[in-house]
Amino acid sequence: MAKHTAHARHARDGNRPSKPGAGDTDSTSAGSEGFAGGLVASVGEHLTGRRRFLGYLLAAPTVVAAAQLGESLLGSQTAGAAQPVPSNPQVADNYDLSDAIYDAAKPTSDLITVQVHSDGTVSHEMVRTEVGQGVQTAIAMLIAEEMDIPIEKVNVTHAPARPELVWNQLTGGSTAIGSQFTPVRVAAAIAKGRLLDAAAAKWDLAKSELTAHAGRILRPSGQALSFGELAEAAAVTENEKVSAELKPESDFKVIGKPQRRVDAMDIVTGQKEFATDMDMPDALPTMVCRPPTINGTVKSVNNADEVQNMPGVTDVATITTGVAVRARTFGQCVDAIHALDVSWNGGPVEGTSDTSIEKELKDAHPPWVIPGTPGTKAFEREYTFAFTNNAPLEPATAIADVKEGSAEIWAAAKLPITAQGEIASLLGLPVTAVTFNVIGSGGSFGRRLFNDGPLDAAEASQKMGKPVRLMWHRADEYRQGRGRPMQVSKIRAFHDGEVVHSLENRYTSVFTDFGHGFGDLMAQYYTSVNPDTPLATNPGSGLAVSQAIFELTAVWPYSMGPTKQLLMEVRQPTESPGTEHNLTTFNTTAMRQVYNPNVVAAQELFVDELANEMGRDRYEFRREFAKDDKFREVIEKVAEAGNWGRSLPDGVAQGIGVHEEYKQHAACLVEVDCRPETVNRKIPGGTTGPRVLRVVFVSTVARHLVNPLGAEAQLQGGIMDGISLAQTNSLHLKDGAFLEGSYDDFRYTRQWNVPTDVKVILLPEDSEAEVGGFGEVGVAPTCAAVACAIGAARGSYPHYLPISHNAGIPFEVKPHDPPIPQSPTNGLEHYPAPAKASEETSLNP
């Protein structure tokens, strides 16, 4: 793997365009030392029309192509005005988070390559990270499409951290496919073009007489040469600038067709390798004994020698976040953590609780600025959202091998370049001495924007002088990990009974950490399109970053006159945001769909309550006030498909949630059963409560939807997140610590709360919107619809989500010192319920 990486890196280094321009021939010499082989192509500059691009053939024993991108990716801009009272345009109407991320990727897209090998396979090291969202499959589809090669012959792997990519190695904001859609295809098209050239030369025929099909080049006589047979003949000895025309959409056979995941077989047979599965015998299991309060620190370790002598234990070392122990098995790490006697210093949020933070948030709401007009009446509501947690099933993990003067890391990361830089800084090494290998992860939901696992692993390996296989315990994730913090929305409208005249939305939250680099970058793009913002004069502050992201994503979908949305934050860090091991406030991150699950749930609850106040049907009200035709279309479609207003028993009701993000408009309709016999159904150790019976989710689709099967999967997953966040899924803060320690405590949706009828409807592709993303958009409309349906079913709307949060603590709180629970021993006696499942619970308001 290391050898392959070196070759790829070499190829890229010879590939920087010096004088881009249409039709230029630009050769630069590249070294000739031992390439393993392959035709290499890279991405090129947009020439004329929509399909012709420039790129490079890179010197290598077989063909390597690279692409170069110009200004082609900026999405079309739309702004609409509608009756009754038009809203002022919001920033995100014209330039949203996707645009910022696409723009950030463009300058370096020419460093993306596709390589053809002598065995007939094609490879690509993607610069996005597979976290379950299916990007690996989608990119393989793009290459298979453009090159006319079966997808089974396309190998898509992760590139290691490549600092030369600057902002183009970033996975987030549902932009993975959008940002790669053109560059990857251009590189593939250049590679295929070169294979056609090579075959034409071999047969002494005109290139135009040849076609590519199923990984082979065919001539009219029916004779064929495989890509593998041509790979060496197609290679170039000097980098060469070439142009290529992309396949016309009308010829697409792969893009837009349902494609099962390329890693599915490995997954169902247990062969898919996550970081801790890797075969590195010397990298022994390592865990960290963490403080009892959030971000507490080690005062002293009182029995390190004793613990060091426990069975299996090889090392004990104090690191920034606690006391690391390395042992033969993770079980012996758990034993060692239980045996450790550590004195702790309290953390920066010691003594805080749900109620104290909620008060801080309410006290921080900025005053209203839009006054009422004569004849109008104020309508005001406040909604609180509890702390939550990313909780990917694979906790933070990493393998680290730190030696004198160098380090190599294997871990999942959505910002590998940031990870590499932070680790270098922590270890006191130059960035070039740190190799960061990206491994696909067992989920992310925003968790892998931060490198807590890799940083712990690197520090432990350095202190111990040995390779480590580091893993966070599940309880660590809840108690010291990251998530969306507590937040309070306060919304006020003025209406005259017929029309809404103005709308103000105050989103006040505990600081959300966007990490080193990413947040600053977004703030920079935000100020570039919104130069009048006061934030432009204060770009480094955490609030500037958060405000930028908020403005890039918040869309009020209804015409309600002058509309003002504002983010305010409390508990800002005292060090600059994203500093590695910044332990000066709560540990937060941009959790799936960032602010919007809360923004949209508050918005739709408010709209329901306002419609009721104004004596209007909740659907008709939304349809009438919809800000533009696309919102109206999804609202109408979801009502039709979901049979809005159909007769339902008392205690069962419908709810609708509406949102626009990532270039697509979406609406969700749910039916929720809140009848007592349902709410109080018993599952041992499980929180039941209302049951979502049916979900209909409608979304517009930006061109081009690469994999409908993957998009549907992402929406189905987002729907489960939405149900979780509305009903059960939260952290309870008490005495500066989170109480949850397991999935039974944390209560992410389980099968007993899953609807048995889920329908995802993707509308025909929208010719005006380009390259959207489906990784996140399912969450917010569903969360909103479920909350609204519960409100309607009960005749009383929830003002605190999830609804179960204040209905008691239905679990025995595990001790915080030692910080993690010991594994049970009676696993042969209790299946499937956990041995210590508390009595049948359904604690719901």
Add this chain to the structure above:
Amino acid sequence: MPEHSFTVNGRQVTVDIEDDVRMLWVLRDVLGVTGPKYGCGINVCKACTSHYNGRAFNPCSVPVSKIGPDDEITTIEGLPDTVGSDLHPMQEAWLEHDVAQCGYCQPGQIMAAVDLVKKLHAEGRDVTDADIDTNMRNVCRCGTYYRIRQAIKDGAERMKGTKKGG
């Protein structure tokens, strides 16, 4: 150190390890059998679900000392061999419905599903949504629950032989 012998995926093994080390770590850290995943270590998330003498169990909560020389442990890696095939019908159903997203929980989901369906078939019953509600406790944080339901029902049919190889 005590020696422990048992069978894993049809292979007789002997490990030198302390009595109280849980089977999950014996499998993963000592034997290198990494199909069973860690998600919680306390028998809640079910990501490590494997089979003990043909019935589902969670190795995170069973000390190696409780496993005897005649006991057979089957992990996801050994599941196809239990039906003498390249893939178990439940794995085929998982592929058919393209269930997985990140994939981390899916070995445990499949092992739990096979156990549930075997139990129900032994009782002469078909799997229902209510059975899935009560018995499939496995967490899927990607939220693939809906496709899991479809795959379990399909896999159950395949396990009867009606759709074998389909």
